[in-house]
Amino acid sequence: MQAFLKNRTPKAPIKTPNHPPRRHDAQRGEMSREEEVCVRFLSCADIPSLLELEQKKWTDDQRADAAMLAARIAAFPALSVGAFCARSGTARASLFMKPTRHDHIRQCSTWADCARKQHGDESARTGALFGISLSSVDPKAANAVFEFFWPYALKQGWSDVYLGSPVPGLRDWLSKNPDTPVTRYVQSQRQGLPLDPQLRYYFKKGFRRIVAIRDNYFPHEPSLDVGVLIQGKVPLSGLSFIWKRLPLSWLQRMKKLFFVCL
Numbered sequence: 001m002q003a004f005l006k007n008r009t010p011k012a013p014i015k016t017p018n019h020p021p022r023r024h025d026a027q028r029g030e031m032s033r034e035e036e037v038c039v040r041f042l043s044c045a046d047i048p049s050l051l052e053l054e055q056k057k058w059t060d061d062q063r064a065d066a067a068m069l070a071a072r073i074a075a076f077p078a079l080s081v082g083a084f085c086a087r088s089g090t091a092r093a094s095l096f097m098k099p100t101r102h103d104h105i106r107q108c109s110t111w112a113d114c115a116r117k118q119h120g121d122e123s124a125r126t127g128a129l130f131g132i133s134l135s136s137v138d139p140k141a142a143n144a145v146f147e148f149f150w151p152y153a154l155k156q157g158w159s160d161v162y163l164g165s166p167v168p169g170l171r172d173w174l175s176k177n178p179d180t181p182v183t184r185y186v187q188s189q190r191q192g193l194p195l196d197p198q199l200r201y202y203f204k205k206g207f208r209r210i211v212a213i214r215d216n217y218f219p220h221e222p223s224l225d226v227g228v229l230i231q232g233k234v235p236l237s238g239l240s241f242i243w244k245r246l247p248l249s250w251l252q253r254m255k256k257l258f259f260v261c262l
């Protein structure tokens, strides 16, 4: 599978305008370039920029160091995606994934267990991925990363993505609702959306199934280290027999449709 994925690493990055141009024509070139993000599969050359992003978004006990980033990219280059500012080249969003097995991921109790490379991962043909890490300083860049990856996912036969979400509203909620089970908070909804802001974020991205709630999952103070294993479907993956036969470029042309189908 890994060899298959490597052969399909894109030769040219894809540029995604973040906003429609708004200024006078003379200024438009500069404006749209400033706002453009360039999305591509990651290489080790991106590590300095990725480290800056890690620094912005994670605390000392959470963030990945250069060796961890290099190991993720080396293990699964076709499952490591980044969005970069087209003008400055700085990393705006990154997503690292690995293949997993449904039964295995459900048994793992911590993020480290879920993220650890397992013997046979490369050849696993389960259709399931685990999202090791998502970091973003720009919601449009995060969207562009998913938009970039979904066509590859369909082509390669990935159908499910698991990830462990923090629940940053938990600590405050428990202080107001002591003696209430954590499960109640995790399952609470307001107007059809999860109460917790990060679960709500992932819900809107199509990660709607709560699989498990894990104590001591990952160091995250506002979440009291609780992690919620959630599962999302790759949009349109139910028709994978069709997508596997279509050229990748056709799927890439359909990219806006993926968000409608979440």
Ligand SMILES: CC(C)(COP(=O)(O)OP(=O)(O)OC[C@H]1O[C@@H](n2cnc3c(N)ncnc32)[C@H](O)[C@@H]1OP(=O)(O)O)[C@@H](O)C(=O)NCCC(=O)NCCS
Binding pocket: 057, 058, 133, 134, 135, 136, 137, 138, 139, 140, 142, 143, 163, 164, 165, 166, 168, 197, 198, 201
């Ligand atoms: C989660 C993350 C990737 C989202 O990045 P993004 O797409 O650029 O979007 P934002 O950070 O602007 O957040 C979007 C919304 O989700 C909410 N949200 C997401 N994560 C949140 C968190 N940890 N705490 C509070 N709110 C959060 C935001 O409040 C925001 O809500 P709004 O639209 O009502 O303002 C980014 O915040 C990040 O890198 N966080 C730190 C690392 C992390 O938690 N990664 C995911 C681990 S599974």
